[in-house]
Amino acid sequence: MPSVTTFVKKVHSGEINVVEHTAKVLQEAKKLNREYHYYNTICEPLAKQQARAIKKNPKGRLAGVPVSVKDAICVQGVESTAGSKILKGYKPLFDATVIQRLKKEGAIIIGKTAQDAFGFGSFSTNVGLDMKAPINPLDPTRACGGSSGGSAGITQLTQYPHLSLGESTGGSIAAPASFCGIPALCPTYGKISRYGLMDYANSLDKIGPMGKTIEDIALLLEIIAGHDPKDSTSLTSKTESYSKSLTKADHHIGIIKETLGKGTDPKIKDMVLNTIDESEIKHASVSLPLTQKYGVSTYFLLAMAEASTNLAKYCGMRYGKHETLKGSFNEYFSKVRSHNLNEESKRRIMIGTFARMAGYRDAFYLKATKIRTKIIEEYKKLFKTYDVLASPTMPIIAPTFKEIEKLTPLQHYMMDTMTVGPNLAGLPHMNVTIGEKDGMPVGLLLIADHEQESTLLKAAKVIENVE
Amino acid sequence: MSNEILIGLEIHVQLNTATKLFCSCATQGSEDPNTRTCPTCLGMPGSKPILNKAAVEKALKLCLAADCTIAPELIFSRKSYFYPDMSKNYQITQYELPLGTGGSIKLAKDKSISLIRIHMEEDPASLAHLGSMEKSPYTLVDYNRSGNPLVEIVTKPDMHSSDEARQFMKKLITLLEYLEIFDINSGIIKADVNVNIKPYPRVEIKNVTGFKEIQRAIEYELSRQKQELKEKKKATQHTRNWNSEKGITTMLRSKETEEEYGYIIDPDLTVTDITDPMLQKLKAELPELAEEKINKFTKTLNVAEDHAKIISTDKAMAELLERAAKQVAPDLAAKWIRRELNRVLNYNKKKLKDLDFDEENFFKLLKLIEKKTITDTTAQKLLEQFIVKPFDIAKYVKDKKLEAVSDSGSLEKFCQEAIKENPDAVNDYKSGNEKALHFLTGQVMRKTKGQATPGEVNGILVSLLK
Numbered sequence: 031m032p033s034v035t036t037f038v039k040k041v042h043s044g045e046i047n048v049v050e051h052t053a054k055v056l057q058e059a060k061k062l063n064r065e066y067h068y069y070n071t072i073c074e075p076l077a078k079q080q081a082r083a084i085k086k087n088p089k090g091r092l093a094g095v096p097v098s099v100k101d102a103i104c105v106q107g108v109e110s111t112a113g114s115k116i117l118k119g120y121k122p123l124f125d126a127t128v129i130q131r132l133k134k135e136g137a138i139i140i141g142k143t144a145q146d147a148f149g150f151g152s153f154s155t156n157v158g159l160d161m162k163a164p165i166n167p168l169d170p171t172r173a174c175g176g177s178s179g180g181s182a183g184i185t186q187l188t189q190y191p192h193l194s195l196g197e198s199t200g201g202s203i204a205a206p207a208s209f210c211g212i213p214a215l216c217p218t219y220g221k222i223s224r225y226g227l228m229d230y231a232n233s234l235d236k237i238g239p240m241g242k243t244i245e246d247i248a249l250l251l252e253i254i255a256g257h258d259p260k261d262s263t264s265l266t267s268k269t270e271s272y273s274k275s276l277t278k279a280d281h282h283i284g285i286i287k288e289t290l291g292k293g294t295d296p297k298i299k300d301m302v303l304n305t306i307d308e309s310e311i312k313h314a315s316v317s318l319p320l321t322q323k324y325g326v327s328t329y330f331l332l333a334m335a336e337a338s339t340n341l342a343k344y345c346g347m348r349y350g351k352h353e354t355l356k357g358s359f360n361e362y363f364s365k366v367r368s369h370n371l372n373e374e375s376k377r378r379i380m381i382g383t384f385a386r387m388a389g390y391r392d393a394f395y396l397k398a399t400k401i402r403t404k405i406i407e408e409y410k411k412l413f414k415t416y417d418v419l420a421s422p423t424m425p426i427i428a429p430t431f432k433e434i435e436k437l438t439p440l441q442h443y444m445m446d447t448m449t450v451g452p453n454l455a456g457l458p459h460m461n462v463t464i465g466e467k468d469g470m471p472v473g474l475l476l477i478a479d480h481e482q483e484s485t486l487l488k489a490a491k492v493i494e495n496v497e
Numbered sequence: 498m499s500n501e502i503l504i505g506l507e508i509h510v511q512l513n514t515a516t517k518l519f520c521s522c523a524t525q526g527s528e529d530p531n532t533r534t535c536p537t538c539l540g541m542p543g544s545k546p547i548l549n550k551a552a553v554e555k556a557l558k559l560c561l562a563a564d565c566t567i568a569p570e571l572i573f574s575r576k577s578y579f580y581p582d583m584s585k586n587y588q589i590t591q592y593e594l595p596l597g598t599g600g601s602i603k604l605a606k607d608k609s610i611s612l613i614r615i616h617m618e619e620d621p622a623s624l625a626h627l628g629s630m631e632k633s634p635y636t637l638v639d640y641n642r643s644g645n646p647l648v649e650i651v652t653k654p655d656m657h658s659s660d661e662a663r664q665f666m667k668k669l670i671t672l673l674e675y676l677e678i679f680d681i682n683s684g685i686i687k688a689d690v691n692v693n694i695k696p697y698p699r700v701e702i703k704n705v706t707g708f709k710e711i712q713r714a715i716e717y718e719l720s721r722q723k724q725e726l727k728e729k730k731k732a733t734q735h736t737r738n739w740n741s742e743k744g745i746t747t748m749l750r751s752k753e754t755e756e757e758y759g760y761i762i763d764p765d766l767t768v769t770d771i772t773d774p775m776l777q778k779l780k781a782e783l784p785e786l787a788e789e790k791i792n793k794f795t796k797t798l799n800v801a802e803d804h805a806k807i808i809s810t811d812k813a814m815a816e817l818l819e820r821a822a823k824q825v826a827p828d829l830a831a832k833w834i835r836r837e838l839n840r841v842l843n844y845n846k847k848k849l850k851d852l853d854f855d856e857e858n859f860f861k862l863l864k865l866i867e868k869k870t871i872t873d874t875t876a877q878k879l880l881e882q883f884i885v886k887p888f889d890i891a892k893y894v895k896d897k898k899l900e901a902v903s904d905s906g907s908l909e910k911f912c913q914e915a916i917k918e919n920p921d922a923v924n925d926y927k928s929g930n931e932k933a934l935h936f937l938t939g940q941v942m943r944k945t946k947g948q949a950t951p952g953e954v955n956g957i958l959v960s961l962l963k
Contacts, residue, residue: 104543117542124536126543228542233764261545262767335761339575342586343540347638359581359636386577386759395761 034095034246035273037191041084041094041136048094052081052138055096055190059140065170067162068184070101072141073108080138090136091253097132098185098194100178101142102149103237104226105129108139112228113177114147115159116370117350126226127261128195128237128254135253137193143180147372148341149199149230152445153434154179154206156374163431167210168470172428175209181240182206182214193250194240199230200329201449203238204475207461209428211471213490214240215247218480219456220265222251223258231336232263234329234453244462244494248272248487255483267481275484276491281417283489284316289421289448297467298422302474305464306420308496311489316416320408321451324401329450330443331385331398338382341375377439406455413479418489421448423461423473452477462490500726503699504662504715505654505691509647510673511620512555513680517644518619519546519589524646525683530625530639538644540584545765548573552646555678556596556617557771557779559648562676562786565597565615570770573617573763578756581636582621584643590618592760596648596771602668603788610665611653620645654691659715662690666708667810668787675786675812682851690714697722698734702746705739714739718746790815798827804835813850814838820856825863833863837877841884855887862890869907870900872948900948908941908949912957915940926962934958 032040040046056074063069077096084094099105102112104122106129111117129139144164146156154176155163164179166172167187174183178196183206185194196203198216207214216238224235239250249272256269283306290299306313346352346366353366371379385394412419425448434442452459452475459477466472474493478486517524520537527533536544553571560567574592595616601609622643626633650669656662670686673679688711690702700722705714718737725732737746762768785793787809794805800818809815814834821830838859842849862879865871871879871894879890879899894900915937916923925933934955941954 110542112542120542122543123541124543225545226543229765231764260547262547262765336764339577339587339759339761342577342579343542343584345579345586347581348539348584349541360579363579383577383759386761387757388759391760399762 032191033243034092034191034193034241034249038091038093038095042088044088046094048085048088048138049078049081051094051190052077052096055138055140055188058188058190059098059184062184062187066165066167066183066187067144068164068180068187069098069141070111070113070144070161070180071109073105073139076105076108077138077140080133084136084138088136090134091249092132092193093136095137096140096188096190096192097137098140098143098181098192099129100181100195100197100237101145102197102228102230103128103142103195104228105139105142108142110142110228111158111350112148113145113158113161114344114371114375115161115351116344116346116366117228118158118370119351120349122226124226126237127223127258129226131254143178143184143194145180145202146177147375148228148337149177149197149202149235150337150374150378151176152201152205152442153429155431155434156372159370159372166428166470169428171430171432172470173209173431173434175206175424175428177202177206178240179206182210182212185212185240185242186210191246192242193246195237195254196240197227197230197235197237198449198453199234199236199333200453201446203236203240204423204449204459204461204473205446207240208423208463208471208473208475211463211473212240212242213244213247213460213462213494214238215251215460215483215486216453216458217251217255217483218265218458220263221255221269221458221481221483223254223256223261223264225258225260225264229336229340231333232340233336234333234456236453236456244487244490245273245276247460248276251483265481270484272484272487276487278492279485279488281311281485281489281492282415283311283313284412284416284419285313286419286421287315287317288319288322289425293444293447294422294425295427295467298425298427298472301465301467301472302420302422305474305493305496309492311492313420314416316412316419318408318412318451320401321405321454325405325450325454326443326447328398328401328405329446329454330381331394332402332454334378334382335386335395335398336382338379338386341371341379344371346370374439402454405451409451409455409457409477410479417478417482417485419477421475421477423448423475427467427470427472448475456480458483458486460486460490462493464493464496501695502657502719503654503691503693503695504656504659506650506652506656506662506665506711507689507691508650508652508666508669509685509687510650510679511684511686512552512646512648512678513684514549514552514555514646516549516551518549518552518617518646519644521547522644528641530637531641533641534643538584539640540586546589546763548766549646552617553596554779555676556615556646556648557776558676558678558783559650559673560597560600560615561776561780561783562672563597563600563602563612563615563650565600565612567771567776568594568596568598570594570768571596572768573766574760575763576618576758576760578758580621581638582624582643584622584640588619588621589763589766591616593762602665602672604661604664604668608661610655610661613651613653615648615650618647618649619643620647659712659719662715663712666711670708671787671810671812675784677784681848686711690718692718692722694719694722694726697726698732700734700746701736702739703736703749706741710739710741713741713744714746717744721746784812787812787815794818794827794831798822798831800827800831804828804831807835807839811849813848817849817854817856817859821860821863824860825867829867830863833866833876837880841880844881845884847884852884853887855883858883858887858890865891865894870894875899908945908954908957909961911941911944912937912954912961914944916958916961923962
C-alpha cells in the first residue's frame with residue numbers, strides 16, 4: 031500500500047480519480063462498519079462533496095486522503111455525539127480547528143469514529159446507550175482498546191491509505207493503537223488546538239494523529255499542530271516539519287522500571303527489553319516512584335472533577351436528546367441525564383462531583399493538582415539525562431470482551447497505569463508496534479520531553495526498524 | 498452593642514466593554530432575543546472561552562482606585578450549579594484568588610467602607626416569563642446577556658443604616674463613572690444584601706436590582722427584623738428573596754441548605770501573571786477622582802465646599818467647572834453649575850454627559866452674569882431655553898434688549914446715587930413723607946432705563962434710608 035505522501039502525489043498528478051477512490055473508501059467503510067462498528071456516523075454526502083471539489087482542484091498536502099475523526103471532535107453539519115446518546119442528533123455549527131486545517135489541505139472526512147462515551151474507558155466498551163462497541167480488527171472476540179477505538183480499528187483494517195484523529199486524556203490514543211497495532215502519537219498538551227473538541231478533562235485533553243506508518247502520522251501532526259487563538263491553552267511555539275526530520279539520531283533511552291513489574295505480562299516485558307537492546311540505542315533503567323504510586327489516582331481525580339463540570343451542560347435544553355417538558359427544571363434535567371447518559375458517565379460525574387465538594391476538595395481535588403506538579407517535576411528531572419523514556423504501552427494484549435466484562439471499575443482504571451503518567455504531565459508520547467503475542471500486537475510506549483515531538487518520532491522510527 | 502445595624506453589600510456591576518467576557522459577541526445592540534450569541538456564550542460542546550483583556554483592565558482600574566491588594570495572577574474558576582439561565586450549568590467566576598482583596602471606599606472624612614474583595618465573572622442569560630414567574634406556563638431563555646462581563650464588589654458589614662448604604666452606593670457609582678468602566682444608562686447594578694439588627698441573625702437578600710431597590714429592600718428588611726425582635730420571634734441565619742412588586746422580602750432557604758458550588762479552577766483558561774508594568778500603565782491612566790476634584794476646587798479655586806462636593810459627584814460637571822473656572826470667577830461658575838444647571842437638567846431629566854452641550858455659549862452666559870449685563874432671572878430663563886435647544890446667547894440678549902439691571906448689586910449703586918443727588922427728597926422721606934420715596938424710586942427707574950422692578954427698588958431704598 032502506498033504511503034499517504036505517495037498517494038497525494040498521484041492525486042495531484044491526476045493519476046488517481048479522487049471521486050472514484052472516495053466512493054470505494056466509503057463503500058469499504060460501510061461494509062466494515064456492519065461487522066466491526068468503527069463509525070458512529072459515516073458522512074457520505076460531505077465526503078463525496080469534498081471529493082468532487084478536490085478532483086476539480088487537486089491541491090493540498092492531504093489532497094483526497096480519507097480521514098476518520100473521533101466522534102468527540104466537531105465536524106460542522108455532521109452528527110457529533112462524543113459517543114453518547116445524550117448528544118444524539120446534535121450537528122455542530124462549526125468545525126473544530128483541526129478539521130478546518132484538514133479541509134484546507136484537501137483531506138476527505140469519511141466519518142465519526144466509535145469511542146467510549148466522552149472518552150470514559152480503556153476498551154471502547156463504554157459506548158453510549160444503544161451504540162455498539164468496535165471490534166478488534168485482528169480478532170473479533172477482542173476489544174479495540176479505548177477510548178479512540180474506532181479510529182485505531184479502521185486505520186488498521188482499511189486497505190486504503192488512511193489517517194485518523196484520536197484524542198487522549200489519560201491514554202486514549204496509545205491504548206487502542208497498541209491493541210490494534212498501529213503507530214499513533216499523543217502530542218504535548220497545547221500543541222494541537224482543542225477548539226471544537228468536546229471536553230472530557232480540559233487540562234488533559236489532547237487531539238493526536240493516528241496512521242498506518244510513522245511517516246503518515248508525522249505528516250498529519252505537522253498539519254494540525256500549531257497555535258490557535260481560539261484555544262487559550264494553545265502553545266504559541268512554532269511547529270516543525272516533522273515529516274522531514276525522521277533521520278537517525280543518537281538517543282539515550284530511560285526504561286521505566288516500575289512498568290515492568292507485577293501486573294505486566296512477562297512476555298510483553300521481554301519484548302520491550304529485547305527491542306530496545308536490539309535497537310542499539312544507549313539505554314538505562316530509570317525510576318518514577320511518585321508517578322507509579324500516585325499517577326492513576328491523581329489522574330482520575332482531576333479528570334473526573336473536570337469531567338463532572340463539563341458534562342453539566344448536557345441537560346436536554348439546547349442540543350442533543352430532549353424529553354417531554356414536565357415538572358421543574360431540576361426534574362427535567364435529571365430525567366434527560368438519567369435516560370441518556372451511560373453507567374460509566376454517571377459514575378464519573380458522581381466521583382468527580384464528590385472530589386470537588388466543599389469539605390472534600392482540599393483532600394482530593396486540590397491535593398491532586400499539587401501532586402500533578404510533583405509528577406511533572408519527576409519527569410523533568412529524568413529528561414535532564416534522557417531524551418526518551420520507554421515502557422510497554424499496555425500491560426496486556428487486547429483483552430476479549432468476556433475478560434473485560436469481569437473487570438471491576440477499579441481494575442479497568444488500572445489498565446491506564448502506563449499511559450496516565452505522560453498524559454498527566456502533558457508529555458508527548460507514542461505507541462510503536464514491536465511484535466506479536468498470541469497473534470495480537472504488542473506496543474512500546476515512547477515518551478519525550480515537552481515539545482520534543484521530533485525526538486519522539488525519530489526514536490520511534492529506530493524502534494520500528496528493529497527486526 | 499445591642500440593636501446595632503449591620504449592612505454588607507455584594508454588588509454586581511456590568512463593565513461597559515464592547516464585547517462579552519469570554520467571546521467576541523457584542524454586549525449591546527440588537528435587543529431581539531438570542532441574536533448576540535455564539536457557540537461560546539451558548540455553551541455549545543467544543544466551544545472554548547477566550548478572555549477579554551479590556552474587561553480585565555477595567556476591573557483592575559476599579560481595584561486600583563479602591564486601593565485593593567491586586568492578585569499576582571489571574572485565575573478563573575467554575576462555579577457549578579444547575580439553572581436554566583446557565584449556558585454551561587457552571588459560571589466562570591473567580592474563587593481561589595480574587596482580582597482585588599481589601600481596599601475601601603471613602604464616604605466622608607471619618608467614614609470608610611472596607612471591601613473584602615473585588616472579582617470578575619460572567620453574567621448568566623436572562624429568563625422571560627409570561628406574566629409573573631410563578632404563574633407563567635413556560636420560561637424562555639435569552640442568551641444576549643449570557644457572558645456579559647461583571648465585577649462583584651463585596652463589602653464588610655460596615656454600614657449601619659440604610660442611609661449609609663445609600664451613600665455608599667452613590668459613592669460607588671460616582672467612582673465607576675469617573676473610571677468610565679460602567680454605563681449607567683444601559684448597565685445594570687445588582688446586589689445581594691446582608692443585613693441584620695443585632696441580635697437578629699444575619700439575613701441575606703438575594704438579587705436586588707437597581708440602586709433604589711437596594712435601599713427599599715434594606716428598609717423593608719430592617720423594619721421586618723425590628724418587628725420580629727419586638728415580638729421576640731426566634732430566627733436563624735437565612736436567605737431571602739426581594740419581591741419588588743410587593744416591596745417585601747420572602748424566605749428562600751435556611752443557611753443549613755446552602756448551595757454547594759464545587760469550585761474547580763477553569764482548565765480552559767490559562768493562569769496569567771498580572772505584571773507590574775501592566776499595573777503601572779493602568780495607574781497612569783487613572784483619572785483624577787472625585788475626592789481629588791473636591792480638594793482642588795476648595796483649596797485651589799476657593800469654591801465653597803458644598804458646591805464642590807455636589808459638583809464632584811458628576812464627572813462631566815466637575816470637568817465643566819474646571820473649564821468654566823478659567824473664564825469666570827470659580828465660585829460664581831460653581832454656584833451656577835450646582836444650582837441652576839443642575840435644576841434645569843433635573844427638570845429636563847437629562848444628564849450633562851448625555852447632552853450635546855454648547856459649552857462656549859454657556860460660558861458666555863456666565864460672563865454676562867458676572868458682568869451683570871443680565872439679571873439672574875433673565876439668566877435663569879435663558880438657561881432653561883438653552884438646555885432644550887442651544888442658541889447664541891450674547892446675540893440673543895442683544896437682539897431682545899435683555900441687558901438689564903435688576904440684581905440688587907447694581908440697583909443699590911443706582912439707589913445710592915439717587916440718594917446722594919436728592920438730599921431734599923431724602924429729608925422729606927425721613928420726616929414721614931411717603932411720596933418722597935416714590936420720587937426717589939422714579940429717579941432710580943430712570944437711571945436703569947426702566948429695566949428694574951419698582952418694588953425691588955423700593956425695598957432697597959427703604960433699607961438704605963433706615
